[in-house]
Amino acid sequence: MSTQEVHVELGERSYAVRIGPGVRHELPEVVAKVGAQRAAVVSARPREWTPDPGVPHTLITARDGEEDKTLAAVESLCEAFAEFGLNRGDVVVSCGGGTTTDTVGLAAALYHRGVAVVHLPTTLLAQVDASTGGKTAVNLSRGKNLVGTYWQPDAVLCDTDYLATLPAREWVNGYGEIARCHFIGGGDLRDLPITEQITASVARKAAVVSSDERDAGPRHLLNYGHTLGHALEWATDYRLRHGECVAIGTVFAGMLAGALGRIDTTRVDEHLAVVRHYGCPWRLPAGVAAEELVRLMRLDKKSLGDLTFVLDGPAGAELVRNVPEHVVADVLAAMPRD
Numbered sequence: 001m002s003t004q005e006v007h008v009e010l011g012e013r014s015y016a017v018r019i020g021p022g023v024r025h026e027l028p029e030v031v032a033k034v035g036a037q038r039a040a041v042v043s044a045r046p047r048e049w050t051p052d053p054g055v056p057h058t059l060i061t062a063r064d065g066e067e068d069k070t071l072a073a074v075e076s077l078c079e080a081f082a083e084f085g086l087n088r089g090d091v092v093v094s095c096g097g098g099t100t101t102d103t104v105g106l107a108a109a110l111y112h113r114g115v116a117v118v119h120l121p122t123t124l125l126a127q128v129d130a131s132t133g134g135k136t137a138v139n140l141s142r143g144k145n146l147v148g149t150y151w152q153p154d155a156v157l158c159d160t161d162y163l164a165t166l167p168a169r170e171w172v173n174g175y176g177e178i179a180r181c182h183f184i185g186g187g188d189l190r191d192l193p194i195t196e197q198i199t200a201s202v203a204r205k206a207a208v209v210s211s212d213e214r215d216a217g218p219r220h221l222l223n224y225g226h227t228l229g230h231a232l233e234w235a236t237d238y239r240l241r242h243g244e245c246v247a248i249g250t251v252f253a254g255m256l257a258g259a260l261g262r263i264d265t266t267r268v269d270e271h272l273a274v275v276r277h278y279g280c281p282w283r284l285p286a287g288v289a290a291e292e293l294v295r296l297m298r299l300d301k302k303s304l305g306d307l308t309f310v311l312d313g314p315a316g317a318e319l320v321r322n323v324p325e326h327v328v329a330d331v332l333a334a335m336p337r338d
Contacts, residue, residue: 004199009210017156024159028054034116036091042104044096058084064097066238069138077107091116097123098130105136109151116154122162124174125243128201131156133209144230175278176243180225180250182274184317220319224310225250231296235288247280256331262313283336290332
């Protein structure tokens with residue numbers, strides 16, 4: 001399979017996302033193009049899977065997972081950057097899953113008020129979604145992704161060779177985001193090879209981000225399935241992975257759109273069929289109260305205190321505000337549980 005390339009068009013801050021086997025070995029070329037003399041490489045992968053950036057560097061060990069997606073982790077990274085003597089003309093490289101790209105991206109954005117960052121996403125979820133678009137954030141004790149900023153990478157290298165190292169559950173985690181892409185204009189990707197699925201998902205996100213970098217409008221589409229998804233992550237103390245929760249949230253979004261009369265039953269059923277095709281969970285987990293999920297969904301960043309969702313409709317997916325709580329509760333009650 002040849003290497004694919006998708007461009008995120010943001011004027012002077014535009015960058016390429018390279019997708020294919022072995023593209024991690026292009027890192028020295030990318031670093032040279034950035035003009036960096038030194039690099040801080042933050043890696044959650046073994047040393048043999050962490051490429052040399054081609055300039056003097058320090059290797060900082062990271063760990064994927066929501067437990068390390070914190071302000072304390074950002075502070076620790078910035079301290080390591082300072083100890084190495086990293087300056088504004090240098091570069092930070094992330095090598096890991098979505099929580100690593102989020103945390104390292106935020107650290108790069110804050111250190112010296114902004115240092116170039118290059119992402120090497122190593123999980124399917126990070127390749128199809130988290131590494132592209134410039135959103136960086138960490139969690140607080142009261143919610144997910146509550147502290148962050150926008151900081152676009154200088155490049156993203158999605159090496160599909162990394163995917164061979166993933167356990168089955170990490171594949172499902174990434175497929176949850178690919179399933180969601182089906183309903184935001186990404187097309188039916190079910191029968192495509194994985195490199196083409198990644199490329200199509202990145203291309204859809206790139207188009208949205210290029211038109212709305214900072215969530216003023218169309219970028220809300222990327223949150224399809226995420227309102228319930230984030231609530232489920234929080235309610236289960238991250239026992240369920242992000243992509244798993246997004247998959248369940250996608251089924252819920254279809255059912256909610258149907259309950260509001262926005263789509264017909266065939267389209268509602270399509271949500272479930274797509275999610276199940278990818279082998280993703282689609283039932284609500286046992287032991288999570290609907291009342292708690294509604295409370296958490298009110299805290300969603302799209303919300304202004306109301307219940308706000310990205311929902312399918314006659315003109316495609318769009319942001320829908322002030323959804324009646326009783327309708328949300330009824331749909332949650334109608335969803336099957338494990």
